[in-house]
Amino acid sequence: MIERTATIASTVGLHARPASIFAEAxxxxxxxxxxxxxxxxxxxxxxxxxxLALMSLGMEFGEAVVLRSDDDSVGAALDSLVSxxxxxxxx
Amino acid sequence: xxxxxxxxxxRGRVIxxxxxxxxxxxxxxxxASLESxxxxxxxADALKAAGASVKAMLLERAGRAEGAGKEVLExxxxxxxxxxxxxxxxxxxxxxxxxxxxxxxxxxxxxQMLTDLGGYMAERSHDVLDVRSRIVAVLRGVPAPExxxxxxxFILVADDLAPAxxxxxxxxxxxxLVTAGGGPQSHTAIIARSLGLPAVVAAAGVSxxxxxxxxxxxxxxxxxxxxxxxxxxxxxxxxxxxxxxxxVFDGEGQLSDGTLIPLLANVGxxxxxxxxxxxxxxxxxxxxxxxxxxxxxxxxxxxxQVAAYKGVxxxxxxxxxxxxxxxxxxxxxxxxxxxxxxxxPALGVRGYRTDITSPGVLARQLxxxxxxxxxxxxxxxxxxxMISTPAEAADFSAMCSAAGLATSGVMVEVPSAALxxxxxxxxxxxxxxxxxxLTQYAMAADRQLGPLAALNDPWQPxxxxxxxxxxxxxxxxxxxxxxLEVAAPKPVGVCGESAAxxxxxxxxxxxxxxxxxxxxxxLPAVAAVLRTVTREAATALAYRAVSASSAAEARELVRxxxxxxxxxxx
Numbered sequence: 151m152i153e154r155t156a157t158i159a160s161t162v163g164l165h166a167r168p169a170s171i172f173a174e175a176x177x178x179x180x181x182x183x184x185x186x187x188x189x190x191x192x193x194x195x196x197x198x199x200x201x202l203a204l205m206s207l208g209m210e211f212g213e214a215v216v217l218r219s220d221d222d223s224v225g226a227a228l229d230s231l232v233s234x235x236x237x238x239x240x241x
Numbered sequence: 242x243x244x245x246x247x248x249x250x251x252r253g254r255v256i257x258x259x260x261x262x263x264x265x266x267x268x269x270x271x272x273a274s275l276e277s278x279x280x281x282x283x284x285a286d287a288l289k290a291a292g293a294s295v296k297a298m299l300l301e302r303a304g305r306a307e308g309a310g311k312e313v314l315e316x317x318x319x320x321x322x323x324x325x326x327x328x329x330x331x332x333x334x335x336x337x338x339x340x341x342x343x344x345x346x347x348x349x350x351x352x353q354m355l356t357d358l359g360g361y362m363a364e365r366s367h368d369v370l371d372v373r374s375r376i377v378a379v380l381r382g383v384p385a386p387e388x389x390x391x392x393x394x395f396i397l398v399a400d401d402l403a404p405a406x407x408x409x410x411x412x413x414x415x416x417x418l419v420t421a422g423g424g425p426q427s428h429t430a431i432i433a434r435s436l437g438l439p440a441v442v443a444a445a446g447v448s449x450x451x452x453x454x455x456x457x458x459x460x461x462x463x464x465x466x467x468x469x470x471x472x473x474x475x476x477x478x479x480x481x482x483x484x485x486x487x488x489v490f491d492g493e494g495q496l497s498d499g500t501l502i503p504l505l506a507n508v509g510x511x512x513x514x515x516x517x518x519x520x521x522x523x524x525x526x527x528x529x530x531x532x533x534x535x536x537x538x539x540x541x542x543x544x545x546q547v548a549a550y551k552g553v554x555x556x557x558x559x560x561x562x563x564x565x566x567x568x569x570x571x572x573x574x575x576x577x578x579x580x581x582x583x584x585x586p587a588l589g590v591r592g593y594r595t596d597i598t599s600p601g602v603l604a605r606q607l608x609x610x611x612x613x614x615x616x617x618x619x620x621x622x623x624x625x626x627m628i629s630t631p632a633e634a635a636d637f638s639a640m641c642s643a644a645g646l647a648t649s650g651v652m653v654e655v656p657s658a659a660l661x662x663x664x665x666x667x668x669x670x671x672x673x674x675x676x677x678x679l680t681q682y683a684m685a686a687d688r689q690l691g692p693l694a695a696l697n698d699p700w701q702p703x704x705x706x707x708x709x710x711x712x713x714x715x716x717x718x719x720x721x722x723x724x725l726e727v728a729a730p731k732p733v734g735v736c737g738e739s740a741a742x743x744x745x746x747x748x749x750x751x752x753x754x755x756x757x758x759x760x761x762x763x764l765p766a767v768a769a770v771l772r773t774v775t776r777e778a779a780t781a782l783a784y785r786a787v788s789a790s791s792a793a794e795a796r797e798l799v800r801x802x803x804x805x806x807x808x809x810x811x
Contacts, residue, residue, distance in 0.1 A: 162361070165361055165362075165365075166313070166316035166317075166365055166368075167312050167315075167316055169316075170315065170316040170319045173319065173323075174319065177324075196325070197324050197325065199324055200323050200324040200325035200326075201316070201319050201320065201323055202320060202323045202325040202326055202351050202355075202369070203323075203324070203325040205355065205358075205362055205365065206325075206351075206354050206355070206358070208358045208362060
């Protein structure tokens with residue numbers, strides 16, 4: 151399993167618009183990716199391709215999240231997801 | 242003909258065909274199970290297909306929207322195929338629940354989860370429920386519970402409207418709203434006011450009107466009737482004529498007997514001036530010159546000032562532009578002119594008085610105004626703010642003459658100037674009442690203090706009496722003028738907020754004010770109301786207002802005497 155940590159850069163947090171941009175990108179990957187608040191148990195991770203699940207995390211600006219995938223070959227894809235989270239989509 | 246009576250919540254009369262809002266979707270009964278003829282896999286596929294078609298429909302709509310509305314629609318579209326929502330529903334289907342019931346329950350739990358998060362997320366729960374309803378409508382093969390699409394403008398009839406309906410309500414298509422339920426504070430009423438749509442709420446029975454039937458709606462009286470005849474058509478025509486009066490100003494302010502009351506604009510720069518000219522203002526009654534000083538740490542150069550003033554003058558060739566010299570101090574401090582440590586800035590060195598502490602700035606400003614005036618065709622008048630005595634008026638007039646400016650005047654903002662207008666006008670050519678400051682000084686109430694708002698009301702009879710005293714001072718000055726000819730009184734205009742209040746504009750005209758200057762937005766309404774009264778009627782109303790015992794009584798007495806105000810919805 152591989153992991154990446156990202157910090158939410160959208161000033162309003164993971165609201166509908168940033169969540170929808172991220173979920174669409176995650177949905178395009180062949181591998182399954184989960185997302186969880188940094189420090190939360192792995193069982194609390196949710197599907198990264200569901201904007202509603204992302205919104206349910208209630209992530210605020212500046213908080214850290216962990217992306218995980220069981221497929222060790224998708225490191226580059228995880229990096230691109232990290233960069234989406236670390237972009238301010240409200241700017 | 243069927244007639245219905247409801248509560249009119251926004252003015253306007255229209256005739257048009259009725260389209261009903263589809264009824265809201267009934268909840269699939271709890272425990273509704275999968276039909277025996279359908280396999281869970283087929284049902285799950287139907288659910289996914291319904292979600293996909295809702296997504297496509299919302300994306301198509303997003304493609305036609307712009308800005309924030311587009312982004313909201315795009316995010317909502319994605320919800321229709323969201324794995325969390327669809328997976329939860331499919332799980333229920335696999336356990337034997339009907340697809341409609343499954344998506345209903347899955348939507349409920351997602352919406353509940355967002356509601357529990359509170360704030361912004363809680364608001365998005367409506368979007369989830371909206372998406373859920375649309376998916377159920379697709380599964381049932383019925384129209385989505387939304388405002389119908391129509392090529393021609395129509396009257397929307399509904400039980401009541403929800404806040405979410407505003408987003409899809411196209412004011413170019415929907416010409417009136419009629420609801421069977423709701424009240425004056427309902428969402429329908431709020432939507433109608435914000436969009437300016439004629440609306441009637443609480444009109445019991447309107448759901449029975451046939452789809453497509455022509456109806457007449459009167460948003461003032463709350464009347465709704467089918468099969469409109471000649472009287473309804475003429476009522477609509479009368480309304481349209483009145484409504485057009487309120488949307489444009491024809492460029493000539495006058496009373497119904499032809500008495501001319503020029504209507505001018507208050508502007509603060511070249512852009513304002515162009516807009517004012519487009520709104521057919523008859524000139525500028527107040528050019529605030531602070532715009533070219535504020536934000537500067539030092540005095541702007543002669544060239545900069547000339548360029549700034551020319552930008553305004555060029556918008557009004559051949560028309561009057563009244564320039565107010567720099568009015569720094571109090572709420573408009575300027576680092577190089579005013580002392581911010583004064584304990585009482587409204588009563589301190591402000592307006593014309595800055596010439597005592599910083600001599601030279603005013604003379605240089607007058608020179609720049611004169612230079613700009615000589616290069617354009619505007620009829621430039623200048624006036625000084627915060628004049629308190631005839632001696633100050635005489636000094637200012639002398640400075641204007643020295644700068645080569647022919648027409649000088651004063652602002653009447655200080656009660657002493659109103660009470661000594663006769664002597665002040667011996668020295669200058671005109672006076673302009675700044676009713677905002679005049680009110681603050683007459684009532685000794687800081688205009689920036691919320692708790693004193695009731696005192697800061699230009700309808701206060703004391704303020705009206707000071708306006709009256711100023712006009713009478715101008716008449717007395719003319720009468721006692723040393724000239725052998727009988728001269729007309731020198732002009733006394735108003736350039737405060739009060740001129741923008743149509744009812745107060747009638748009072749000002751009745752008191753003998755010669756011109757009114759206001760924000761260009763107010764021109765059409767003020768012009769329309771002035772044309773409903775004669776000079777005689779305006780004078781009678783003005784005297785009632787001056788004699789009233791309170792601001793509220795003055796306002797009520799005048800409004801009662803102007804039935805057209807209510808008819809125009811003002």
